[in-house]
Amino acid sequence: MLAPFILLASAPLGVLAGDILKTNGYSSCQDNSDVKVNNLNIEFDRNTKKITFDVSGTSEREQKVKAILIVNAYGQEVYRNEFNPCDENTKMDELCPVPAGNFAAKGVQSIPDSYISQIPSIAFNVPDLDSQATLQLKAVDGGEQLACITSQVNNGKSLSVPGVSYVAAGIAGAALVVSGLSALASAGNAGAPTSSPTFLEVMGWFQSMAMNGMMSVQYPGVYQSFSKNFAFSTGLIQWQAMQETIDSFRNKTGGNLTEDSVAFLKNATLIHTDSGMNYTKRSLDTILLWTRDELDTSVNGTEQTSQQDSKVMHTVSGIQGYVEELTIPNGNTFMTVLLIFAIVVAAISVGILLFKVILETWALCGNFPKRLTGFRKRYWWVLAKTITNLILLAYGIWVLYCVYQFKRGDSWAAKLLAGVTLGIFTAILAFFTWKIWSIAHKYKKMEGNSSALYDNKEVWRKYSIFYENYKRSYWWIFVPAIVYMFARGCVIAGADGHGMVQAAGQLIVESILLLLLLWYRPFSLKSGNWINIVIQVVRVLSVVCILVFVEELGVAQTTKTVTGLVLVVMQAVLTGLLAILIAVNAIIICCRDNPHRRKRKEAEKARDLDNLTPLDARNSLLMDPTEYKRSSIPAPFGNRGGYDPVPLSEQQTTYTGAQQFGEGHERLLGDAASFGGRDHSHKRSYSMERSQSPPSSRAPRLPEIDLGAPHGGYYDQGGYQRYAY
Template sequence: MQNFIWALLGLAMVPQALASDVLSTDGFDLCMTDSAINVQKMDVTYTRSTGVVVFDLAGTNAMEQNVSATITVTAYGSQLYSKEFDPCGDDIHVAELCPVPKGSFKATGSMDVPSAYASQIPGIAFTMPDLDGQAKLVLKSKQSQSNLACIQSELTNGHTTNVAAVKYVSAGIAAGALALSGVSAIGSAGTVGSPSSSPGFGDVMGWFHSMATNGMLSVAYPSVYRSFSSNFMWSTGMIPWPGLMKSIDQFRAATGGNLTDESYEFLLNSSTTQSSSSSTNTTKRSWEYTIQFGEMVARSVDTSTDASVSNSSSTESTSTSKITDLKQVAEELMVPSADVFMTILVIFAIVIAVVVVGILLMKVILELWALYGNFPNKLSDFRKDYWGMMARTITNMILVLYSIWVLYCVYQLRKGDSWAAKLLAAITLSLFTALLLFFAIRIVYMARKYKKAEGDTSRLYEDKETWKKYSLFYDNYKKDFWWIFIPVIMYALVKGCIIAGGEGHGLFQSAGQLACEVLLLGLLVWSRPYATKASLGINIAVQVIRVLSIACVLVFVEELGMSQTTKTVTGIVLIVVQSTLTAVLAILIAVNAFISCYRENPHAKRRREAEKANRDIDDLTPLDARDSLLMEHPQRKQYAEMSNFNFTGPYQTYRDEPKRAGSPGNTERDRLVNNDYGVAHARSSSPDSRHSRSSLEGRRPAAPGYGMAY
């Protein structure tokens, strides 16, 4: 079973050339209060190639005393090693601790690890990123058998899933999606009814936001997944920028903020690490040192030559909970939690400024092109709509970032300490919500107006001005499901409120977010609203992965009491699934880029064919071949009040339907077309005969398939 677990953990292994055979400590923590021996420094490193443990230990002691030590090593919740030894003994002899001197003491040295014990360290421990291992050392007095000190430390091999290259690659994927969306927008300028390519920039950023927020909940993440999710925090605007952080701290200090333990300088000095909060009053720096000491002891235990050591124990043991929240996530990135909202606000303002400058620069270039060169006709509509494009771009950015913006604003209102920052959060959240609400109300009004006047809402897609103004909200949806963007906006609002409002309550956050994801998935599966099969497949697949991801996050909730091994395996499965979907999105973006370069826009093609077919309607004559019943005509809309032979539609003011008085014996032919239809000379005894014309002069034929809405 243990080998199977290590095999599963190997799925997340990231090959690296450096530090491939070293295990070392990463900080320390004191796990008891009022300890007689106070450890102040501990560094331990084990090198597999040499089989040597090097340690450096320092601390203070109230009185000289002989001690015994008990070392316990666990990995992924399983106890791998347990050993009790005497520093004065032969197995592990440490002269500096035999006995522990009064006052300050320091112990440095190295020990050889026997091959019998070195071989029992799984090879995956040296390559598994974010190794979830822990060592615990308890010192006891030989005289009283009472505990004198308790130190626990975490092990690391130098590998992590928090890789800078992943951040750059993911940013490149988002940039590629943005470029493709821009090219598609320029190519379809002046063309209505054409859906945007999928996956687009909004799809990609929405997926990155999901992976980032999956790592912000107040649950006990395995370290491997916690590090992985931090690769995508940049997409939420949480970007460390020392100069900006210091400026924000000054702004907070001037508006009621407390910089004692919420500032960039404090983070630099404290060297915060992601771990459980210590039960002692020692500093975080001391806490890191203590973890390292526990690791040293763990290494010393591995060097033990006692054949009676039970190092194969696989019994599950409870590990220290490491509850993560938004505060710890931000501080890991060297962003004070009180600065989070102001950071994203400033970065958003910078992005808006870049967009405005970029569009204005494009305006200058195109105007010079039109003045001194041959300007292509397909860019003429784009050239005339700079300001509209700027407004739509900013609105689209707000739509994409809305869920994250709600999250940070609510968090600032709950946890912030600066009245000015809280005021800005309230104002921006109100403005963004009001803007989206305005567009939603406006689009609903237009849809109802079109439906009342014409019987359906097709004008949302067919009217050029309407499409240009509002299509960014519904361009990917079918005509009957234009309204889907409204529940999507509500989903973003509720999701952000749940994550930020439920800070500190992981079960509420996970369950609430799972409910949101399931409801949205049900809506998409029921309605299938996307205009293309590609968009439908991609968005439903992404939503399914979102549901599975948040369901897996439930495993990390402390209230459910899952073992550490189960949490780690679940985290690795999450990494594999989410990485696979990210790679698929990147491939699809590349495929769409290739297609957009070599294939004509099908929507523009259909529109051009329709315009060509309707161009010469007025030239039809009664004997024109296009008026023949044998000719195939474009597909017509079906209305409940018309039969297959009565083509009256909302765009035709009349159609000749002379009524004939049927004889009692020929009722079965009453609805058939008479032989003299269209050429009668007002000689019928029908009551309607007085309304008929005496000749064909001045009459216009009705083309059976043209001029109708289809």
């Protein structure tokens, strides 16, 4: 009779391995029952058509019972069967009657095809489906309910798989590389934004999905498993050695490890109280599970307690349920994130220091490239800027974990570290906010605007990580973004255990940020505006879907399951689109021209004006005179004191002293003599000489007026000065 119980109980739930359905823990759905089940472990293999069962418990008195098996799938009753263990067709000697004291039954039974055909094939293929089976024992005499036990069934398939986490981490790593390449391509160009999606935007999206999974609502199993794939973005990385060290630290600083340690979680089966199943209060924490292979039955004996592999049924919900699914004890949550953050900072510091050592060695041993000189001079600033960037990235989840640590208590040292680090992080962000705001105010007062935040290379280098992707008039948007991260963390952690408050608070916070983005569209690039608006729209829709899971609203389980699938598909599609956009950005960066090389070419073209003609549009009064280098013939009267700002070339000769007097005198006399003559060759020569004079000599200039004593020139025969210079 255990066969149909498990078969049809498992028909609607879970999927993890081939064609196998099995129970996943159990719980009592009745307080103060006469019959207590201490063990329920049943597994069905469709290939072998056999069921393996292991059931044990205790009874206060000997009595005849009848059993009622109820199977629910997605909140709907799909199977109900009532049988008597004493009937000939369903005979079970160990339960007919139920003896006083201990009883146990375990073994392997073959299942008829008539029962197997009733199991939907979807039960073996769809991951994380919601189903549960309930077994009630009632007294034959009087119909009093003696016991109630419920269990979930799974088939080994789940959306919580390491491969998804690896792919998500790869997407985040690709975003980091592309953002770095974009920053290098625009190095030295103040005001150059980074193309979206950036590393901060991708990690922020992953953190949103992880934080959604931490809320205290009745999630369908499919979304509960899906959200765990992005736990790495919030610093939750399982490392057993580190968890054992944290346990030791907490034990020495006032922590309670009784039900909150790695050793406890190893021997516990987690039961989510917010999964829609019915549970008694803490009775689940004292029930044991046993799994044994050989066929055996016993009554009032101790054989059932030998060779046991016991597991404790442990109830969880909210943030606790999320972190303990990752084998991270609830009390270790903040310390885990703190150590992971410290490891990342240490790795980055060592990497930057190693790079500096390489540069210093290079400078001593060979020619050092000038473009790397800035890094050598600003090593400490680069390190401080990188750490500040990490703080900005982790601030939202840091607020969440610190507030959660304050709320749940435990180790006094952990609470102290949470308070100190949260204060330091908030102070650092507040300092940069004040500094940027004061600089913007100063330049706005002096110049009428705050464009210096983008145009001043030194200011840009120091503070651009906060506003580099925003328009010049909306540089201040980073302040509401920080407030948004703080508010979101406070709502989720502060209202842990109250799903309705969490969902309503999240909806308000996310909606305000969406309205801000739609109203201002603050990003410099159109792509940045659209990508961030789409991300925020999906965040708002995700919270709306989470409202469906709130227990107080009483939404049907079928609707919750469909909503969970929609939520998974919506978030997975957006994640895929972000990955595609990152790949597109990488291709664009690799294929486009280097901006520095393009600027050098433009500068060379601007200097190359040797092909000017008298009728060239560029040789006009609206342009500055340009240096003419190829001519060696000076202007007739030189370039002294003129309006032309361009100096004469080195090839042009300057006439001074006697040389000017002699040569200039002869030239003027020759010109005068030929003024009325017919010497056309001389005239042509002089015309050609005039036409070959440099552009600078033909530029308009103010008339020269010299009121001082002449310092050179020539005189006529009467002694009168004709020309002074």
